[in-house]
């Protein structure tokens with residue numbers, strides 16, 4: 073996966089203990105294909121050294137506006153000139169104050185002022201410094217100026233206090249920066265999706281479920297969010313972390329999933345059924361644990377509601393998308409499902425290609441025919457599906 077391929081990023085590191093996380097962030101950016109130029113302030117370099125970033129990025133790291141290593145001695149222009157974004161992580165209270173007032177008294181603040189690209193900051197400071205009205209004023213000013221502010225998070229701080237001010241984790245900043253570069257093809261759309269398995273209780277401790285990991289649904293939630301949609305994710309029992317900014321509703325059984333979806337469906341423009349919903353549930357789940365006996369046990373199963381079919385059949389149905397995981401005859405079953413459930417789009421895959429893994433190979437079926445995607449990482453497949461939905465909604469046919 074190289075989601076940041078061809079992107080040139082300036083990574084600014086200012087003075088705060090969270091600077092140690094900037095090393096990990098540099099590594100994640102580089103691993104994802106970005107060209108990373110690290111610029112440390114004088115106090116940033118008290119916490120981590122330029123050598124750390126030089127080793128991680130494979131490029132010179134910069135600290136000083138008087139550094140003569142740049143041929144024309146204009147590092148402040150050269151570094152930001154071709155950059156796709158400047159990411160300052162951690163951004164200290166002092167540095168945010170400088171940015172808000174347009175000060176340029178060191179290399180990093182100068183190149184932020186001289187930039188022609190988006191500026192993304194991840195504040196990190198003590199809780200009281202964050203809450204101080206001066207910092208809040210500066211943050212509001214920066215947001216008004218179009219600076220993208222990521223976090224801060226709340227939690228334990230290096231100073232021993234607990235509260236708002238912790239820098240987001242490197243993985244979350246990386247996630248937000250990759251998201252930032254995605255085309256906003258679903259801007260303003262309200263999208264709901266289901267993900268994961270359902271669990272149908274058999275007795276007090278047992279139940280029927282399946283091997284769905286939820287990875288594809290969660291990747292789609294992230295891709296839709298990055299495309300500008302507001303996203304509600306109705307999830308069965310999974311261990312996936314919730315993508316930042318996504319509203320998550322946890323459910324267990326198909327009936328709970330059905331109720332959660334129906335309660336919210338009137339307020340959505342796009343619905344994607346990714347969940348592997350159990351087709352049947354035990355008719356009479358026991359309240360107590362079923363005791364072992366020396367005879368066979370009969371369990372009567374009754375059908376669950378088909379959530380997707382019901383959503384697609386509503387009078388003002390949202391743009392409805394289904395998944396078809398088949399073990400054979402993919403084309404026949406996936407297209408059959410699309411017709412039967414009256415869906416705009418079905419994402420078909422052979423179970424051997426997708427279940428539980430990190431990558432997938434799919435075919436999209438719509439009115440125009442079939443469109444293969446992958447093999448690729450699930451997030452790339454998800455971005456492809458979102459792009460296709462965006463194109464269909466815009467009336468230009470998709471991939």
Ligand code: C5P
Nearest residue numbers: 345346347349376377378379380394395
């Ligand atoms: O009919 P089948 O289960 O193969 O269809 C799969 C698609 O329908 C998936 O998109 C799945 O999320 C959705 N579905 C549903 N409710 C069910 C069964 C499937 O929403 N009870």
